[in-house]
Amino acid sequence: MDWANVLHGAQQLTWLEYVVRGVVVYIALITMVRLMGQREITQLTAVDFIVAITIGTIAASPLSMPTSSIWAPLLSVLVVIAAKMINTYLGMKSQWFERLSSGEPVTIIKNGKIQEQAMKKGLWTLDALMAELRRNKVFSLNEVELAILEPSGKINVLKKREQQPVTKQDLAVDSGILFFPAFLVKEGRILRDNLEEAGLSEAWLRSQLQAMGVDNLETVFAAQLSTTGVLYVDTYDDTAPQKKNVARDLILIQIKKLEAQLRQFAQQADDTNTRQIYQELNTKAQQLYQKLTQAWGDRTSLITSTE
Amino acid sequence: MKEFKQLKSVESMLLGLRGDLEAESQLATDSNEAAAINSALEDVASMLERIGQQLEQARSAQGDDTNGLG
Numbered sequence: 133m134d135w136a137n138v139l140h141g142a143q144q145l146t147w148l149e150y151v152v153r154g155v156v157v158y159i160a161l162i163t164m165v166r167l168m169g170q171r172e173i174t175q176l177t178a179v180d181f182i183v184a185i186t187i188g189t190i191a192a193s194p195l196s197m198p199t200s201s202i203w204a205p206l207l208s209v210l211v212v213i214a215a216k217m218i219n220t221y222l223g224m225k226s227q228w229f230e231r232l233s234s235g236e237p238v239t240i241i242k243n244g245k246i247q248e249q250a251m252k253k254g255l256w257t258l259d260a261l262m263a264e265l266r267r268n269k270v271f272s273l274n275e276v277e278l279a280i281l282e283p284s285g286k287i288n289v290l291k292k293r294e295q296q297p298v299t300k301q302d303l304a305v306d307s308g309i310l311f312f313p314a315f316l317v318k319e320g321r322i323l324r325d326n327l328e329e330a331g332l333s334e335a336w337l338r339s340q341l342q343a344m345g346v347d348n349l350e351t352v353f354a355a356q357l358s359t360t361g362v363l364y365v366d367t368y369d370d371t372a373p374q375k376k377n378v379a380r381d382l383i384l385i386q387i388k389k390l391e392a393q394l395r396q397f398a399q400q401a402d403d404t405n406t407r408q409i410y411q412e413l414n415t416k417a418q419q420l421y422q423k424l425t426q427a428w429g430d431r432t433s434l435i436t437s438t439e
Numbered sequence: 440m441k442e443f444k445q446l447k448s449v450e451s452m453l454l455g456l457r458g459d460l461e462a463e464s465q466l467a468t469d470s471n472e473a474a475a476i477n478s479a480l481e482d483v484a485s486m487l488e489r490i491g492q493q494l495e496q497a498r499s500a501q502g503d504d505t506n507g508l509g
Contacts, residue, residue, distance in 0.1 A: 379466075383459050390452050397445045406442060409493055413449070413486055420482045427475030 138202065145198040153202060154195055160206050161191055164213050168220075177234045177283045183216045234283045241279035244292065254281055265289060316363070317355035330357055340381070341365065361385050380428050387421045443497045450490045457483045 133148045138156065145153070165187070187209050194202045223230035238250050240261065251261070261279075264287040270276055278290040314326040316337055327337060337355070340363050346352060356364045361382060391414055398410035460480050467473040 379459060379463050383456065383463065386452065386456050386459065390449070390456065393449065393452065397449070400441075400445075402442070406493075409489065413489060416482060416486055420479055423475060423482070424479055427472055 140203075141194070141197070141199045141201045143199060150195075150198075156202060157191055157194055157206070161187070161209065164206075164210060168213055168216060178285070179216075179219065179234055183212060186212050236283065238281045239278065240281050240287065241273070241276050241289075244274075244277055246273070250281070256281070261287070311357050311359055311361055313357060313359055315354060315356050317349065317352045317365075319354075320350040320352055322349065326357075332357075337363075380424075384421065384424060384428075387417055387424070391417045391421070443494070446490055446494050446497055450487065450494065453483055453487050453490065457487070 133146065133152065134142075136142075137145055138149050138152050142149075190205045190208045190212070194200045194205050219233055223233055238254055240247055240250055240254070240256065246261075251257075262273075265271070265273070265276065265279070268287065268289040270289055270291065275291050275295045276289055277292045280288050282288060311330050314330060315323055316327050316330070316332070317323065322334060322337065324334075327334065338349075341347075341349070341352065341355070344363075344365055346365060346367060351367045351369065352365060353368050354364075354366045358364060394410045394414040394417060398407050398414065401407035401410060457480065460476055460483060464473065464476040464480065467476055
């Protein structure tokens with residue numbers, strides 16, 4: 133293999149020289165494209181598209197034409213990328229320049245009404261609009277409050293309020309995350325740091341494992357705590373029967389969460405009557421908790437950590 | 440509206456608790472456990488009833504507000 137042939141080209145190249153050229157061009161292109169930044173990959177505007185095609189076309193010549201030098205095309209690609217980076221930089225500095233080079237978002241549907249002028253200007257047909265809406269899981273124009281055509285050519289849709297799914301915020305429900313999901317046992321060994329971080333004791337862990345029918349810690353391949361406090365246990369012996377009786381701890385956690393929620397709502401209540409109801413329910417929840425802990429035994433190691 | 444959402448949230452938690460207690464009652468191994476769970480279920484039912492009444496009131500209040508606006 134002759135490196136001069138690889139880099140400067142020749143009338144004829146050996147197959148090995150073709151392969152090395154391909155690898156060199158590939159590595160050079162990857163390096164240069166990475167310089168352009170993540171934005172280019174995720175938000176392809178019309179300009180980005182043209183730049184990508186130009187780079188591809190230029191980079192193809194040293195791979196298909198043996199007489200072509202490798203340097204000139206790579207230099208050309210570098211110039212195109214530099215121009216694109218300058219373009220991006222100027223766009224970041226000047227809104228006017230950004231709009232000039234990349235275009236600007238256009239409102240296609242506003243207050244549920246199609247903007248015919250904007251459709252004409254963007255050469256959009258109703259069928260094309262419906263196809264884009266369907267991509268956004270919208271199948272009827274009646275569902276749309278606002279639709280914006282982005283410079284990338286994609287349409288983003290805001291559904292009408294009544295069409296939007298109910299969120300946890302709407303229902304004033306918290307995220308339900310009590311613990312950071314972490315392994316408590318790995319290959320028979322207790323991970324004490326994780327146990328401590330979750331505010332749980334070794335005694336609790338062992339009682340949980342026993343409740344699942346696991347008496348020997350060395351038989352546990354992995355035990356992981358979920359966000360809601362459920363312990364997932366996998367033993368080496370997958371045929372060994374396990375009692376999955378962690379439901380009681382979950383019930384107690386739920387009651388504690390309910391108590392916390394009721395306390396919070398009582399503090400937030402605007403009128404005395406509502407506050408009294410929340411306080412009354414909170415007292416009932418506390419009594420319920422006591423009743424169950426008396427029947428099921430002491431589980432304070434778990435509960436302390438959830439408060 | 441805030442009160443209505445909060446009440447719905449409490450109702451949702453209580454319904455979840457009731458479901459879990461019902462499932463647990465099927466697994467109770469002795470009569471003491473079963474009695475404790477049944478008693479807990481009654482408590483939850485009474486809390487749900489209280490929330491239900493309050494929700495009705497909140498609904499009516501919202502209806503009144505809407506009528507007032509109309």
